[in-house]
Amino acid sequence: MAKKNILTKENIIHLAKLSNLQLTDEEINKYLDQLEQTVEFIKNLDELDTTGVTPTSQTTNQSNATYEDGEINEQGLSSQEALKNAKNKKNNYFNVKRIM
Amino acid sequence: MDLLGFTITKIRELIEKKTISEKEVNEYFLKRIKKYNPVLNAFVTVVDNNAKGIPLAVKDNYCTKGVRTTASSKVLDDFIPPYESTVTDRLTKKGFSIIAKANMDAWAHGASTATSDYGVTKNPWDLSRYPGGSSGGSAASVSSYLVPGAIGSDTGGSIRHPASWCGIIGLKSTYGRVSRYGLIAMGSSFDSPGPMTLSVEDNALLLRHIAGKDKFDATSSAENVSDYLREMKIARKLVVGIAESYLEGVDEQIKGRFNEVVEIISKMGHTVKKVDLLSPKYSISVYTILQRAEVSSNLARFDGVRYGNDRSHFGAEAKRRIMLGTYTLSHGYYDAFYKRAQKARTLIKNNFIKVFEDVDLIIGPNVPVTALKIGDFEKYPFYGELMDQLNEPANVSGIPSLSIPIGLNSEGLPLSMQIMGSYFNESTIYNLAYQLEKETDFFGVVKKGISNYKD
Numbered sequence: 001m002a003k004k005n006i007l008t009k010e011n012i013i014h015l016a017k018l019s020n021l022q023l024t025d026e027e028i029n030k031y032l033d034q035l036e037q038t039v040e041f042i043k044n045l046d047e048l049d050t051t052g053v054t055p056t057s058q059t060t061n062q063s064n065a066t067y068e069d070g071e072i073n074e075q076g077l078s079s080q081e082a083l084k085n086a087k088n089k090k091n092n093y094f095n096v097k098r099i100m
Numbered sequence: 101m102d103l104l105g106f107t108i109t110k111i112r113e114l115i116e117k118k119t120i121s122e123k124e125v126n127e128y129f130l131k132r133i134k135k136y137n138p139v140l141n142a143f144v145t146v147v148d149n150n151a152k153g154i155p156l157a158v159k160d161n162y163c164t165k166g167v168r169t170t171a172s173s174k175v176l177d178d179f180i181p182p183y184e185s186t187v188t189d190r191l192t193k194k195g196f197s198i199i200a201k202a203n204m205d206a207w208a209h210g211a212s213t214a215t216s217d218y219g220v221t222k223n224p225w226d227l228s229r230y231p232g233g234s235s236g237g238s239a240a241s242v243s244s245y246l247v248p249g250a251i252g253s254d255t256g257g258s259i260r261h262p263a264s265w266c267g268i269i270g271l272k273s274t275y276g277r278v279s280r281y282g283l284i285a286m287g288s289s290f291d292s293p294g295p296m297t298l299s300v301e302d303n304a305l306l307l308r309h310i311a312g313k314d315k316f317d318a319t320s321s322a323e324n325v326s327d328y329l330r331e332m333k334i335a336r337k338l339v340v341g342i343a344e345s346y347l348e349g350v351d352e353q354i355k356g357r358f359n360e361v362v363e364i365i366s367k368m369g370h371t372v373k374k375v376d377l378l379s380p381k382y383s384i385s386v387y388t389i390l391q392r393a394e395v396s397s398n399l400a401r402f403d404g405v406r407y408g409n410d411r412s413h414f415g416a417e418a419k420r421r422i423m424l425g426t427y428t429l430s431h432g433y434y435d436a437f438y439k440r441a442q443k444a445r446t447l448i449k450n451n452f453i454k455v456f457e458d459v460d461l462i463i464g465p466n467v468p469v470t471a472l473k474i475g476d477f478e479k480y481p482f483y484g485e486l487m488d489q490l491n492e493p494a495n496v497s498g499i500p501s502l503s504i505p506i507g508l509n510s511e512g513l514p515l516s517m518q519i520m521g522s523y524f525n526e527s528t529i530y531n532l533a534y535q536l537e538k539e540t541d542f543f544g545v546v547k548k549g550i551s552n553y554k555d
Contacts, residue, residue, distance in 0.1 A: 012423070019396060019426045020403070020411055021419055031423050038424055041482065042385040042437070045444050055442030056449055058289065058319065059498025060276045060523060065318035075316060081182040085407030094405050 006039050007032055103128050105550045108248045108302040111154055112195070126151040129199060133246050136553055140222045142231075142241040143200040144170055153197030156306075157241045157250040159234075160201040161208055162188050162293075163282040167198070171284045172216040173206040175402050175413040185282025186314045187251060187293050194309045202250060203237030204258075206415050207399065208286045210234050211261050211487040214477040215417045222474075223265060224549060225513055229471040232262035232487075238296050239266040243546075244553040249297045249306060253283055255290045256387050256484070257466070257491025260503035260518055263296055265471040267505045267514030267545040269303050269533070270296040272491075274524045275498035276321040278307075279314030285398040287391040288319075290495045298546050300534045303502070304328035307526060323524045332530035338460040340365060340532070341375035346464035346490055348379075353509040354465050358517050361506050361536070362463070368539060370532070375455045375462060383448055383493040384485045389428050389441035390496075396425025449497045456522040461532055466490050466503050466518035470511070494520055502529045504536065505545035514545050 012032050016023045023031070079092055088095040101120055103111065114120045126149065137143050144160045145168050158164070161171045163181035170176045188198055205215040213221040213236035221236045223229040224244035231240040235252030239262030242250050252259040254272035263270025271294040278293040285291060295306035308329065313322045342362065347355055366372050399422055404410030414422070428437035455462065467487060477483050485492075494501040501520040509515055521529040536542070 007427075011427075015423050015426050015430070018430065019419075019422045020400075021414065021422065022412060023419070027416075027419070031420060034420055035424055035427060037482075038388060039427075041485075042388055042441075044381055045385045045389075045440055048382060048444050048447055050440060050443035050447065053443040053446050055439055056445040057442060059445075059449060060274065060319075060321055062276060062319055062321065065315075067315070075183070077182050082406070084182060085179055087404065087409075096405055 006036050102555065104555055105245060105298070105547060106248065107299045108154060108297065109299070109305060111248055115154070122153060123151040126155050126199065129155050129247055132553070132555070133200065136244055136246055139227070140224060140240050140244060140246070141219050142203055142221050142237040142244070142246060144172060144203050144218050144237070145201040147198050147200060149197040149199050153192065153195055155199035155247055156191065156196050157200040157202045157238055157247045158188055158198055159204050159238050159250070159252050161204060161253060161284040162251065163284070164188055164198055164201065167201065169201065169284070170218070171207050172204045172218055173413070173415065173418070174217040174409060175411070176408045179408050181282070183282060186279035186316060187283065187310050190310050199247060200241065202235070202241055205234035205236070205417070207284070207395070207418050208234040208253060208255055208258055209395070209417045209421055209484070211257065211484045212477045213237065214474070215415055217415060220474055223471050224552065225267065226471065229473055229513070230265065230477070232265035232471065234258040235296065236262045239263050239268060239270065242266070242268050242296050242298060243549045245550045249295060249302055251306070251310070252294060252296050254292045254294055254495065255287045256391060256495050257488035259294045259296060260466050260491050260501060261488055263503040264467045264516035265514060267549045268296055268298060269300060269505070270294065270503045271303055271307060271526065272494055272501050273307060273311065273526060274321070274500045276319050277500070277524060277526070278310050279317040279320045281314055281316035287394040288398060289394060290387070290391060292495070300332065300530055300537050301329065304332055304530045321524070326527045328527055328530055331527040332534045334531065336531050337369050337371070338528065338532055339371045339373065339458070341373055341455060341459035341462040343375050343377035343462065343464060345377055345379045349468055350465045351469045354467070354470070354515050357507050357515050358465050361517060364539060365536070368535060373459065375459060377455060377462070377493070378448055378451045380489045380493050382444055383496045384489050386441045386444045386448065386496050387492045388485060389437050390445065392421050392425035393429050393438055394425070395421045396429065445496055448493060452497045452499055460521070460528050462520040463517060464490060466501070466516060470509050470513040470515065491518070499523055500526050500529060502533055504533050505542040507543035508545060508548070514549070
């Protein structure tokens with residue numbers, strides 16, 4: 001089958017940037033091939049007529065679930081618990097790289 | 101006391117009668133774990149449970165407070181959850197304890213355990229083969245009786261696939277039947293926890309304990325939890341559907357035995373009829389698009405700031421899925437892929453709803469081949485999709501499905517089939533499975549599996 005070049009190397013580099021992933025040249029080429037194959041494969045959905053069909057985001061027809069006013073938050077963590085797994089912290093805060 | 105092969109139901113009975121203590125039970129299984137886990141690599145972490153409760157294994161994507169939880173990825177190599185998942189919380193309150201965190205494909209991405217950063221789990225039936233996945237450690241540990249039961253999670257076949265390859269009973273529950281709180285998210289609109297056991301009764305027992313509304317999971321259902329143990333024992337004559345499209349491309353030995361089981365079901369007085377289901381290939385596409393999108397979103401939180409290591413620790417499979425998910429969600433492709441898949445998901449769901457107007461259950465094979473050799477994963481570019489092509493429709497639609505053993509092939513490897521039911525109708529699935537278990541003893545598969553691992 002002739003290659004259709006759905007994706008370019010630049011696309012892959014852009015996607016890696018959006019996904020916050022560092023890829024090697026070898027990986028970029030590998031993912032280019034693999035993503036193309038996958039995109040080719042999932043095109044079989046074109047065989048289904050989806051005109052006027054409502055999209056499904058939730059399969060069991062659940063409606064919104066809300067807490068009652070005044071309920072106690074049992075899921076909350078103390079700052080000590082929340083920080084326990086952090087590798088880089090300072091004065092009870094997560095320490096992150098400067099972004100501005 | 102020789103416990104070898106005793107079900108959870110039996111062990112619980114012995115503990116209640118004080119024939120045996122919880123301590124003795126735990127020591128027994130710990131001894132077996134020490135003996136066989138180095139061979140099988142079923143567990144990432146063995147837990148000190150203070151010799152209390154009936155010991156179970158849970159897949160290492162269930163958060164256990166104070167106990168390392170890795171999802172078999174080096175990103176979470178040193179992650180100690182500050183909270184407990186609802187599933188493990190409910191089990192420990194009902195007389196069970198967690199004795200081990202089971203190996204899995206990293207982030208539950210795969211059908212082999214080959215993508216685990218902690219090494220592949222070996223299939224207890226043949227150490228040169230995969231146990232299947234992603235809940236491969238859970239399945240291998242039950243099949244070799246390192247634990248009397250385990251919990252897995254099924255996003256696209258991850259309970260039923262390894263249950264099949266290891267010759268045990270594994271349930272994918274209805275989406276929302278069991279809380280996902282504290283289960284490290286893979287595909288949030290698909291993830292379904294479920295029990296993996298030696299008997300149908302044990303499976304129903306564990307489901308009864310973990311099912312039900314949880315205020316910590318907004319997608320969990322308030323639907324009444326059935327009395328599975330009672331309902332599965334009611335003598336019922338059922339109408340069972342078979343779809344031709346689920347037999348295409350399936351290994352001849354699996355198909356052959358499946359057809360024999362269909363005859364047995366007919367002889368037992370059930371009605372078997374053909375039903376018209378959409379080809380599973382559409383489910384694979386819907387699953388591939390939506391699940392990757394959810395993966396890219398769910399794995400975005402692993403940035404190494406609040407917990408775990410940074411993103412350079414992701415393995416190849418996770419990176420591949422994140423990239424595809426980011427692609428299908430990105431500007432210009434959203435309508436063509438993501439939205440189209442959501443619409444196709446509606447068609448697949450409606451197709452099942454319509455078929456379940458005519459039948460109580462649908463049966464079919466759930467894997468195309470028996471356990472493959474370690475290393476074969478590399479040979480298939482669509483390995484996961486290929487392996488789970490028959491499992492994924494239940495995940496795409498959200499319905500429950502149970503994998504049961506139906507014998508061994510000529511190489512002595514387990515064969516299986518699945519029983520799919522309508523939404524929240526696990527009871528009827530168990531009903532047929534229980535009847536089949538009584539009629540066939542699942543062709544001796546479960547007992548044979550255990551007998552390979554003497555005390």
